[in-house]
């Protein structure tokens with residue numbers, strides 16, 4: 622069975638050394654709070670994005686990293702996304718990886734976030750709503766070519782950890798109905 626990589630603050634304390642260590646969890650395992658699935662599906666083990674979680678809304682303290690199939694997350698009903706983060710406190714997340722369109726045309730790429738969001742495509746900042754707000758949608762139009770890998774970086778922060786913790790990434794084109802950017806088009810690393 623393929624695996625999901627994850628690392629926690631407590632693991633770093635145990636090993637007592639700098640650098641990263643990745644633990645192995647089975648695909649389909651729940652996160653440590655028992656409520657949220659992480660990682661790519663069994664069908665697409667090489668697809669998805671890497672998410673780095675931090676304490677603080679400005680990436681003050683790096684806590685752990687996980688793989689996520691896509692960006693379609695709603696943490697309204699849990700104090701924080703994971704026990705590695707303190708409850709009811711600000712946190713931030715940085716997703717990185719690549720996406721590869723399946724058609725050549727103009728895409729509209731949307732984020733829906735509560736609170737702040739920034740999106741870079743090929744290292745260019747294209748969405749910048751780094752503010753506290755209830756769920757808001759932002760969008761940008763980009764011309765993309767089928768089969769070309771584009772670098773993706775999405776940053777998100779939650780201001781309070783109390784209510785309204787959502788981040789989503791969609792796309793739409795003349796031939797694609799609005800959908801979450803699918804796992805099959807996302808890559809942790811460029812193949």
Ligand SMILES: [Ca+2]
Pocket residue numbers: 735736754779780781782784785786
């Ligand atoms: Ca919020």
